[in-house]
Amino acid sequence: MKSIRKSLAVWAVIALLAVLASLPACAPQPTQAPPPTEAPATAAPAPTPTPAPAKEEQITLTIWWWGEQEAPGAQAWLEETIAEYQKLHPNIKIQHVLQTTDGLIPAFKAAAEAKQGPDIQYFWGGVWTLEDAWAGSLVPLSDYWPESEIKHLISNEERMYDGKLWGMAWYLSGNSIAYNKALLAKVGVDTEKPFTTWDEFLTVCQKLKDAGITPLAGGVKDGWFGGWLWQLLEHQALDSADELKAASIGEYKFTDPKFADWWKRLQELRDKGYWNPDITSLDYQQGQDLWVQGQAAMIFGNDTFYKGWMDLVGEENFGVAKIPVWGKGKLAGGYVVTAQGLGITSWSPHKQEAADFLLFMHTPDRLNAWYKHTGVFPADDRFDPNQITSPIMRQIFQWIVEKPNPNLENFAPSMLDEQANFVGVQRLLAGEIDAEQAAQLSEEVIQKWRSQNPDAVEHFKKWLGK
């Protein structure tokens, strides 16, 4: 008994010390945002009535962001950029908080409700930015940046709404097919230009399969890859992303050929046995691993990974090709690319300063430093392509500049993407449904969405320009 009390006493002392230690953390810290000594108006939705900041006033900006996870080196670059900016503006202090993948959105949602949180927030493109704009959490970048700067950003289409630009494009993330040159060479395929059309692609797959090599690697167990397959194969059937917006509000049906035919392509790949047999049992990551290990010839990849992959498989063995074309829409043959970005929050008391820092991120020196740190393209046409050493990456950058295509996943409600595409692809590849039923599922899901989100439907209409 005495020992229990003794150990409890020890715990109590530890607790007391811990409480004492935690007290300084409750005190206002200059880097905390928002500082607790700020006016109690933080809880009110009205903007804080601070006048235009005097030159010498100490200002703190907070950035909540994501991206180190897909573009390693981003954090180093950001810290470098912040340091340089702070040198130029000694009265401004910038704090950045890297979010976890799963926490990015919940954290922001909580902040948005309370109208308290970061000055700058990270957003993927399209609906991922605009939904928060519609909810009133963002202010348009175009209110703070001159047109001369805006026109240099790549992929602004994703953030345009109601004539304004609602976020800043930061870096690019595009999709192409990556292939293992050695394996393709084994079956006598031209390793510089293996295919352009869908039929040529199927021929290559068949050759590989006949030689006992798995043509395509993939993993759909966690769902995400399903979304990729959809947007990469479907966009070619459309003339523009507007058609997708139109379908979401009901002007087209997802069972129309324009939207249903891609499922047939997927079914083709399944029926001919071109996927790794355990595609439904692997996560996206594990599908990747399969290809990296050389156990499959090709993979639908993302160019933010390519630097790392080239290290793993060897640059001489690494090839890229644009997505094979089957569709007849105007978008066919382009290079799907999206820009990940940043936005200024509506409750930030320092919007102009935030916009200014964002502008600093796009100075040529910073753009080139970004590429050096991460090997990922910045979303700015002032980026100096001579920096690109790898011929493959140079080819990709050329594709981007020639004909950038929208990433459809950014132009449809996320519920459609997840409940129709993830689910449909999983069921189809597991052999449980066929193309027709998958298209039917998509139509059902979008109808459910429409029934519960009349406001979003209105926004989509406006987004479409009606």
Added chain:
Amino acid sequence: MAVKSQVGERATAGESVRLKARRWAWLAFCELVMIISAVVALFPIYFMVVTSFKTQKEYIADRWGLPARITFDNYVAAFAGKAFGQWFLNSTILTVVSVLLVSLCAGLAAYALARMDFIGRRLLGNLNISLMIVPPVVMLVPLFLLMVELKLVNTYASAILIYVGLMMPFSTYLLTNFFKTIPQDIVDAAYMDGCSNLGIFWRIMLPLSGPAFFTLIVVNAMWVWNELLIALVFLQDNALKTLMVGLTVFKSRYNLNIPVTMAGLVVATVPIVALYLASQKSFIRGLTAGAVK
């Protein structure tokens, strides 16, 4: 206090051989079941530890085998240049304070619920149980609003308060359950010795429910230590990040370096396991001391 085996030991001389054989078979069976259970229980830990010493390449090639060479690179990658010490400190503070607070509050409440009668007792009891069903994920946004109102965002206090609140129902329920099983005569004896209710709580209830109490502490500590979402949303300052948040930041949907993650998780798991192993001694002692009265 030794606990004897429960197979009957009475036997005549003739039967003793057969009984001994049966007893031996029984014990062997127990042993076998235990060994299988232990293997089943331990292999993921084996996986976690072994993987943490492999390179990414080695890992992709062979998921389960032992690495050719033990490499500490993953540990370095997981922690070098990161505020590991800070994260560790934050997690420790949160865990220690929350668990102590909830143990105290739940313990006191459980005592009343278990041994006293008062208006609202059943109501409180049922309310307590019902609250366990509320999924924390829905409480996120309203709680954040509340913390903003209380000006506690980005302080330890906000997370501690929430953790204590979330652990209360379960802890109260468990302790009430155990307090009820303590025989009344022991309590009566204490009364006769002039003990106050608080004294009984401190001197009788706690020690006698030693095993349960320490299990509760370990379970709660584990929960707070591993908790992710609340720590993320309410402690947005880099200086306040917890260990789990710091470690899982690098888990992306498309890119996961498993060996490095495992290295991080090994380090994150060690304190809890250590706590458990350490507390075992205490509750054995408490058991032997307390029950014999």
Added chain:
Amino acid sequence: MKYKWYEPYLFIAPGTIILLLVFFYPVVRLFRDSLMAPRGNEMVLVGLSNFRYLFSDDVFRMAIANNAKLLLSVPIMVVLALFLAILLFEQIRGWQFYRTTLFLPYLLSITVVGVIFGYMFQYRGVVNTLLQGIGLGTLAKDWLGKSEYALWVVMIVIIWKEVGFGVVLFLARLMSVQEELFEAARLDGANWLQLQWYITIPQLKSVIEFFTVISVFTMLSWVFNYIYVMTNGGPGNATMVTELYIYLMGFRYRMMHIASATSVLLVGITIVFILLQNRILGEEGAYA
């Protein structure tokens, strides 16, 4: 039992205050939000329309059905935990070691557990390799990739992790049982089975009840992490559960009102369950 009338309230005060602080506002808001929906950038009272949507949504029905299926694991866990605890109570050589190892799964983070078991149950994973090795190759399936099996596999993982808690709990309670009871029964000539049935289990009754309730609640409201890490609700929504549904609706699809309605439904079902339990168990409910 001597105490002044106000003493109980003093005892429950600190805990109750914190409970109210943390739960009151969110729960009230939850109920309020479940009756509202966004119309034109505002939240408007819409009566029971959210609930009507829920009942018409096949994904939600799938979620509820899956939670119900997971409840089947509760009796399995209880029996398994009992069995192991009783065996441990025999105090065979090294029982402390076994007790420690059985509890370790419970201490692991679900991320680790999910990742590892996710690998094991892959089509080309260890489980299938093992089955093929012992000649049961026909049983090798795509465990987490096919709708028929996925949920059961997740269930196995949940059991694996949670059973240790039951074992420790039961064992703790067993060790507090007075030795005299066992002695008396043995002197009366009881065999092992009778001993368990007439002494052990009745003595553990309240802990068994406790563990059952906790496990039921876990299956309803605390399996999110398992599903999220192992299957993300797939394949094809086959492992969708209520918590995941709430999370998706609230944080991904921006339909917080539906998420609130779902939570209210969950809480409502549970309250009914608790009231029923009190009725069935009569005065011997948890707080008698």
